[in-house]
Amino acid sequence: MSAAVLSQARRIVVKVGSSLVTNEGRGLDRAAVTAWAEQIAHLRGLGREVVLVSSGAVAEGVARLGWSRRPHHMHKLQAAAAVGQMGLAQAYESAFAAHQIRTAQVLLTHEDLAHRQRYLNARSTLFTLLQLGVVPIVNENDTVSTDEIRFGDNDTLGALVTNLIEADVLVILTDQRGLYREDPRRNPNAEFVHEATAGDPELEAMAGGAGSAIGTGGMYTKILAAKRAAGSGAHTIIASGREPELLRRLAQGEAIGTTLYARLPGWSARKQWLLDHIRLRGHVVLDDGAVRALVQEGKSLLPIGVVDVFGDFERGDVVACRDAAGNEWARGLINYSASDTRRILRQPSHRIGDILGTANEPELMHRDNLAVLRTA
Numbered sequence: 522m523s524a525a526v527l528s529q530a531r532r533i534v535v536k537v538g539s540s541l542v543t544n545e546g547r548g549l550d551r552a553a554v555t556a557w558a559e560q561i562a563h564l565r566g567l568g569r570e571v572v573l574v575s576s577g578a579v580a581e582g583v584a585r586l587g588w589s590r591r592p593h594h595m596h597k598l599q600a601a602a603a604v605g606q607m608g609l610a611q612a613y614e615s616a617f618a619a620h621q622i623r624t625a626q627v628l629l630t631h632e633d634l635a636h637r638q639r640y641l642n643a644r645s646t647l648f649t650l651l652q653l654g655v656v657p658i659v660n661e662n663d664t665v666s667t668d669e670i671r672f673g674d675n676d677t678l679g680a681l682v683t684n685l686i687e688a689d690v691l692v693i694l695t696d697q698r699g700l701y702r703e704d705p706r707r708n709p710n711a712e713f714v715h716e717a718t719a720g721d722p723e724l725e726a727m728a729g730g731a732g733s734a735i736g737t738g739g740m741y742t743k744i745l746a747a748k749r750a751a752g753s754g755a756h757t758i759i760a761s762g763r764e765p766e767l768l769r770r771l772a773q774g775e776a777i778g779t780t781l782y783a784r785l786p787g788w789s790a791r792k793q794w795l796l797d798h799i800r801l802r803g804h805v806v807l808d809d810g811a812v813r814a815l816v817q818e819g820k821s822l823l824p825i826g827v828v829d830v831f832g833d834f835e836r837g838d839v840v841a842c843r844d845a846a847g848n849e850w851a852r853g854l855i856n857y858s859a860s861d862t863r864r865i866l867r868q869p870s871h872r873i874g875d876i877l878g879t880a881n882e883p884e885l886m887h888r889d890n891l892a893v894l895r896t897a
């Protein structure tokens with residue numbers, strides 16, 4: 522396997538942890554933020570799409586409120602996050618503006634991503650932002666959710682966003698060089714792990730319990746994040762955010778930090794996920810042209826190719842695609858509810874807006890969300 526996963530990546534999620542963004546909790550490290558913005562602008566210049574997942578709201582809030590240390594009460598941590606998020610957004614906005622790049626603030630919870638409709642909405646919004654050339658800056662919505670404050674420092678969120686947008690690589694920037702076989706603070710001769718397979722149970726045993734004082738994410742949550750990212754076929758790189766020109770060098774093919782490889786390539790992993798996670802809520806009947814487009818040409822399903830709808834499903838449900846004889850050809854996440862699908866079937870996509878009042882996606886099922894079950 523080649524270590525140069527970032528040099529081949531088209532879509533990248535970069536996750537930065539609290540201790541980096543806030544200089545071990547001493548307030549925002551503007552020089553570091555400026556350097557990442559510069560490197561991400563460089564990646565964008567190479568035609569890569571980048572989503573930044575940044576922690577640091579709690580730590581920055583603690584600094585802005587003049588508190589001497591991170592409080593224990595959850596509501597105080599959440600209040601700090603609300604204060605600090607303003608600082609984060611401000612810092613990224615101005616750092617990227619220097620490169621004529623707009624940023625967008627996207628606050629998400631794990632529930633948002635588990636909920637099918639919200640999942641599709643978040644996905645479409647992020648794709649739209651990327652198409653517009655904007656760099657989305659994602660954090661947990663700490664006012665309503667406490668998952669990352671408690672356990673993860675956004676490591677899990679980084680992986681969920683990687684799954685959501687089918688990124689090729691998740692880069693986790695931290696204050697350590699990467700993964701060691703033992704805790705390097707206890708054993709200075711601990712062996713460094715340059716590469717391994719994401720999801721290898723040995724990694725979880727190695728990383729158990731490590732953590733720094735300011736954020737909540739030790740290596741353990743990073744290992745789990747890599748496993749989760751591998752679920753949609755993404756490789757993970759864990760590396761030090763203090764390494765000069767890290768992203769630029771990774772993009773040039775240099776091997777830095779720990780690379781955790783996904784065993785299955787993106788598409789097979791995603792197809793597996795679709796086939797494993799399904800509770801079919803109905804099916805649509807396709808005309809022959811649509812069956813051919815899906816099965817032989819690898820295209821999306823458009824409303825014009827659908828002749829009938831069975832079942833009662835919502836946007837985001839998994840629905841089967843059958844031909845007129847009842848043979849099932851594919852399954853996928855549907856972008857319109859059963860009642861909306863009934864209204865737009867046999868219609869060209871440009872009419873969706875007129876018929877329904879609003880148009881989401883032009884496809885009924887996007888090919889990225891579709892698993893073909895057999896060949897013709």
Ligand code: GLU
Nearest residue numbers: 576577578579661670674
């Ligand atoms: N979402 C939180 C933040 O950005 C998580 C990090 C933490 O617990 O410090 O601050």
